[in-house]
Amino acid sequence: MKNIVVLISGSGTNLQRIIDTIAMGEIQNAKVSLVVADRECYGLERAKNHNIDNVLIPRGKNFSNELGQIIPENTDLIVLAGFLSILKPEFCEKWKGKIVNIHPALLPKFGGKGMWGHHVHNAVVEAKEKESGATVHLVTSGIDEGEIILQKSFQITENDTPETVAEKVHLIEYEIFPKAINKVLGN
Numbered sequence: 001m002k003n004i005v006v007l008i009s010g011s012g013t014n015l016q017r018i019i020d021t022i023a024m025g026e027i028q029n030a031k032v033s034l035v036v037a038d039r040e041c042y043g044l045e046r047a048k049n050h051n052i053d054n055v056l057i058p059r060g061k062n063f064s065n066e067l068g069q070i071i072p073e074n075t076d077l078i079v080l081a082g083f084l085s086i087l088k089p090e091f092c093e094k095w096k097g098k099i100v101n102i103h104p105a106l107l108p109k110f111g112g113k114g115m116w117g118h119h120v121h122n123a124v125v126e127a128k129e130k131e132s133g134a135t136v137h138l139v140t141s142g143i144d145e146g147e148i149i150l151q152k153s154f155q156i157t158e159n160d161t162p163e164t165v166a167e168k169v170h171l172i173e174y175e176i177f178p179k180a181i182n183k184v185l186g187n
């Protein structure tokens with residue numbers, strides 16, 4: 001049984017999707033062993049609802065060190081599911097190849113510092129992009145720069161707003177995240 005630690009900062013719908021796809025057998029031979037949040041957020045309630053160990057480590061410069069101390073050594077995969085802190089290079093190095101992040105755009109476009117959540121969708125619509133999508137990638141010390149594991153796009157129409165783009169991106173995330181996790185776990 002592979003152990004997955006999920007890091008969150010927000011509502012945790014992607015965390016919920018991971019929990020559900022494990023329950024449905026779409027992600028096999030794995031369990032969410034721990035959920036870590038860097039702030040109070042609804043995602044923590046989701047962990048509690050499923051009796052998953054959960055901890056809040058307040059965001060700040062000590063976050064990566066404290067996280068490093070509580071992550072079990074037998075962790076197979078660390079999943080960033082709407083997680084907004086930047087992990088320290090030493091942490092990324094220690095867990096190299098075992099950290100994945102989901103990003104709400106088609107990397108390498110619309111990535112990097114400050115590009116998260118609605119900021120991404122605002123920028124995409126502002127730039128009159130013809131398409132957007134979601135990307136799952138390995139995490140390195142370069143923000144949003146690690147190797148791409150899976151990516152899927154959709155066409156943006158004239159009527160789309162940042163809000164509708166966000167909804168469409170979320171649907172794509174729910175589709176590709178479990179697949180990408182299976183891929184990294186070697187399932």
Ligand code: GAR
Nearest residue numbers: 010011012013014082103104116117
């Ligand atoms: C997701 O769209 C995810 O791609 C994004 O935050 C959202 C979290 O939603 N992550 C980033 O912007 C990271 N740069 P959720 O809490 O409902 O899963």
